[in-house]
Amino acid sequence: MSKFFNEKLNGLVPYTPGEQPTGRKYIKLNTNESPFPPSPNAVMMASMASGDCQLYPDPDCSVLVKAIAQTYGVESENVIVTNGSDEVLNFAFMAYCCEKKAIFPDLTYGFYSVFATLNGVQYCEKPLKEDFTIDINDYILDDGTVFIANPNAPTGIALELDDIEKIVKSNPDRVVVIDEAYVDFGGKSAIPLIKKYKNLLITQTFSKSRSMAGARLGFGIADKEIISDLNRIRYSTNPYNVNRMTLMAGVGAITDGEYFRKNCEQVVLNREYTTVELEKLGFELTPSKANFVFAKKKGLDGEKTYLKLKEKGILVRHFNKPRIKDYLRITIGAKEEMTALIQALKEIIEEK
Ligand code: PMP
16 A cells, blocks of 8 residues: 555455456356356447447437336436446445445445445444344334345345335435345346335346346436436546447347346256255255355355365355355356356265
8 A cells, every 4th residue: 555545545445356267267156147148239239339439428328228217117317327236336325325324234245345435434234134134124223324235145035025115115314225236037126116215226237137247337226316316426427437339238238138038037947956956965055036046065164165166167256254154156157057066066075
């Protein structure tokens, strides 16, 4: 750290992204990407847009905002487009937490605490229950800005829409952010509730179900006043936050509903296959509605298993945190990748 660095940020511990190897080829089940390429529509539209790269992109992202609004049955004024959903989440911390603290589960997306520290926001982590479910009373009786991933990560467990509505309804004076990065794999979106509640912000991403993690595209859906706040921040940081290729790839992807649905269905089928096979090997799994499973086996050390899988050419995610140190978070890939994972785990168990 240089002597010039902002003292207020001395305590900032940056987010640790999952490994993105460039050398050896791994079966990559560690960062919840899609095993499928982006829609051919998206690739074609991005490629057409690349010829105009001498020009800045449309700062309003109008065509994409409109396409997202149409897809989700809302108005354009209810949509903001960002550089990955990480960006809209950061904007929400900037916009809604300075006076109020942020609250979120103790086991959830690791970026929330980083965004809080970066923005000088106090935060309170609410412990998940023993079975890793959320106790909604923690969010009804508190007074912070709420951040809940639904389904949650790394557990994959989803909240019912009724429970989300209870949280949103219980305090109209604070914003509730529902991070739906994984909702397309079996969760229920809270988007319809934005018509009823002015304090609800939904964030989603093109990184998972629309196979565009490398393009960096996310969005927020909320009442128009919330979207206007967030755009105020966007225009004060980087009005050109979404580049021309990504913008058009997004339009191509969101208008190819059939490709999207087919891939989501395949991921769900592969998740069911993986769950059954892991259970046969004696693993316990949380009930995941996401494109990953969260699993542990009694007597099997989480970190050692992660390292042994890596030696065998398979990357999964391990978190060195007390309650979950023996769990592995395994992204659902293509069927043959999941078969290879199961075979590798069988060998590891037998070697033991
Ligand atoms: N929310 C959750 C719960 C996530 O796991 C992720 C991806 N790691 C994100 C948001 C951000 O995804 P992106 O910035 O790629 O949209």
